[in-house]
C-alpha cells in the first residue's frame with residue numbers, strides 16, 4: 001500500500017497505475033456553469049477520503065461526475081484506470097437528496113430491495129440473487145432488526161443505515177456517500193462513521209464521504225479533499241487543514257485552531273465548519 005500510495009498521491013497529467021479514482025485536469029460543470037476547473041487528484045484503492053468545502057463548492061458535482069452524470073467538459077475522470085461509464089456497478093452511491101423517505105409506507109427490507117435492479121426489476125419479482133444481495137447488504141450494515149420495520153418508524157440514523165445498504169448492493173469497490181451525517185445528532189453521526197470505516201477496512205472499499213464538519217471524521221479519514229473557488233486540494237489533515245493552504249484555496253484569510261482533539265476553522269467573522277460550510281464563504 002505504501003508504494004502504491006506514493007504513486008497515487010501525486011496528481012498527474014497521465015494515468016497512474018493502481019489508482020481507484022483519478023481526476024486529470026477535469027473540468028466539471030453543473031447547470032451550464034463551471035464548478036471545478038481543471039482539477040487533478042488521485043485516490044488509492046481502499047482509501048477513506050473526506051470531502052469538504054462551502055455549500056456550492058462542488059462536492060455533489062464531483063461525486064456525480066464519478067457516476068458519469070455528466071462526464072467532464074474537459075480533462076478526464078478515470079475509475080480503476082478506465083474512462084467513466086454510466087451504470088458502473090463498481091460504484092455504490094448514497095445521494096444527498098433524501099427528503100420524504102421517512103414517510104414511505106414500506107418495510108426496511110423492501111426499501112433496500114427497491115434499489116436492486118435485476119433482470120426483472122420490481123419488488124415481488126426480485127430473483128434469488130437479488131434477495132441474497134439484499135440480505136447480505138442488510139447484514140453488512142448490521143440492520144437485521146430494521147428489515148421488518150416500516151421506514152416511518154425508524155430514526156434518521158436507522159434510515160441512513162438502510163441507505164448505506166442500498167449503496168452496498170452489488171458489492172461495489174467504491175462508495176460515494178453524499179452528506180450521510182446531515183441532520184443526525186452526534187451519537188448517530190459517530191455510529192455511521194464507525195460503520196462505514198468498518199466496512200471500508202474489512203472489504204477494502206474506497207470511500208469518498210462528503211460532510212460539513214471534519215471533526216466527526218477525524219481519525220478515520222486517510223486524507224481530505226477540500227473544494228473552494230473552483231479548485232481542489234488533497235492531502236492528509238495535517239497537510240491541508242492549515243492557515244496557509246486553506247487561505248490560498250479559499251482566497252481569503254482562514255485561521256485553523258486545534259483544541260484538544262478537535263479542529264475549528266475560522267473564516268472572516270465565524271467558524272467555517274459550523275457556518276461557512278453551509279453557505280458560500
Ligand SMILES: Nc1ncnc2c1ncn2[C@@H]1O[C@H](COP(=O)(O)OP(=O)(O)O)[C@@H](O)[C@H]1O
Nearest residue numbers: 030031035053054055056057058059060061062
Ligand atoms: N440541479 C442543479 N442545476 C443547476 N445547478 C446546480 C444544481 N445543483 C447544484 N447546482 C450548482 O452547482 C454548483 C455546485 O453545487 P454542488 O455540487 O451541489 O455543491 P455542494 O455539494 O458542494 O454544495 C453550485 O453553484 C450550485 O448552485
Ligand SMILES: [Mg+2]
Nearest residue numbers: 059060061096
Ligand atoms: Mg452537496
